[in-house]
């Protein structure tokens with residue numbers, strides 16, 4: 001964390017938040033594609049073009065999520081993030097826990113995927129699949145929290161993840 005806490009998220013942090021979010025939704029929606037590729041490679045050794053493209057997309061989009069997340073955490077550590085919008089202590093704690101778990105999954109999920117695909121480690125694949133419902137639950141909680149701030153509390157939480165202007 002930088003010595004002086006910034007008043008807003010930086011444009012880069014905001015940009016990375018939305019790009020990574022879109023890539024993760026893509027991964028969760030099309031996660032089956034890499035299983036189809038694995039099956040086709042095992043069964044016929046010659047997957048069709050769509051299966052190959054979508055299976056490889058899963059790998060490259062996943063690696064992109066990992067790289068961008070590490071970059072985002074570096075930027076976060078170097079420049080800091082604004083203080084939480086004032087809320088009850090329990091709400092602040094809930095947001096912090098959900099954000100922490102999301103960051104954890106954004107790193108652990110691609111790594112377990114790589115270990116399963118390239119290392120053939122079954123347990124890593126099991127963990128990777130187990131993360132799917134966990135990821136979905138956390139994202140739903142996170143989005144519900146953001147919408148609650150925006151529509152019920154009518155505070156700046158949502159606005160500050162859209163623009164750096166104060």
Ligand code: HEM
Pocket residue numbers: 024027028029030031032034035058059060061062063065066106109110111112113114115116117118125126128129132135
């Ligand atoms: C944020 C990144 C990622 C997300 C959200 C994600 C998500 C998913 C999902 C939803 C599935 C299907 C699980 C199911 O049907 O139960 C899956 C399967 C799989 N993914 Fe990923 N994935 C990511 C990154 C990666 C990466 C980088 C690789 C590396 C090659 C990878 C390799 C795999 C493999 C091998 C499977 C099949 C697992 C098995 O059959 O045991 N994933 N992933």
Ligand code: HEM
Pocket residue numbers: 017020021022024025076081084085095099100102103106139142143146147157158159160161
């Ligand atoms: C789909 C995947 C998503 C992931 C993985 C994700 C992850 C995160 C993380 C880790 C943070 C903490 C930022 C930090 O302090 O460094 C954050 C902040 C935020 N996210 Fe998301 N997010 C996602 C989707 C969304 C969506 C769809 C919305 C809006 C409906 C949203 C709204 C926000 C807002 C408003 C903040 C700022 C919270 C604050 O300043 O206290 N996010 N997100």
